[in-house]
């Protein structure tokens with residue numbers, strides 16, 4: 001099995017993005033799956049075209065994208081991407097779409113096709129905080145979650161894809177009051193657990209993981 005794992009470059013005035021830093025530190029093989037690592041820009045559509053080229057080149061079985069969600073305290077496995085670009089800030093090339101569909105002819109949303117509950121479970125088994133998230137926001141991360149599934153479904157491919165958001169790392173919150181963070185090594189361990197769960201669970205497990213709000 002081949003898994004393409006993507007991470008973003010820094011955005012929003014941050015000096016680093018723990019998503020690409022953690023991806024770089026992943027082992028080259030997890031549970032016998034080959035891990036292919038790819039940096040993508042925090043830019044609408046360009047992020048997707050770089051993933052598209054990598055899919056053509058490597059023909060992975062799974063595309064897993066990682067992004068920073070500053071303010072979250074745990075590793076969150078995203079359930080759904082929505083057909084919406086509504087940017088609170090400019091992306092890294094100055095684009096700021098407001099209330100625009102990502103793909104005009106696409107459905108309102110796509111669900112992740114990864115075993116999200118099994119992934120949460122496997123991370124928690126290593127004593128690392130993790131949960132399901134029901135929104136990936138409306139910035140470039142949601143764009144990539146939705147857009148990668150759109151590309152895959154349009155090519156009638158059985159390739160799986162999904163998204164994980166990670167917190168800030170401690171060095172990013174030194175001057176931010178009451179802001180949660182997680183050590184980079186812990187994030188890397190959590191992502192490794194999540195990838196193991198993807199390899200070992202063709203079908204997701206049935207367990208409680210919903211939220212009231």
Ligand code: PCA
Pocket residue numbers: 008011017019042066067068069136137138139140141142
């Ligand atoms: N996080 C942003 C985009 C890039 C990243 O790492 C987001 O949550 O949309």
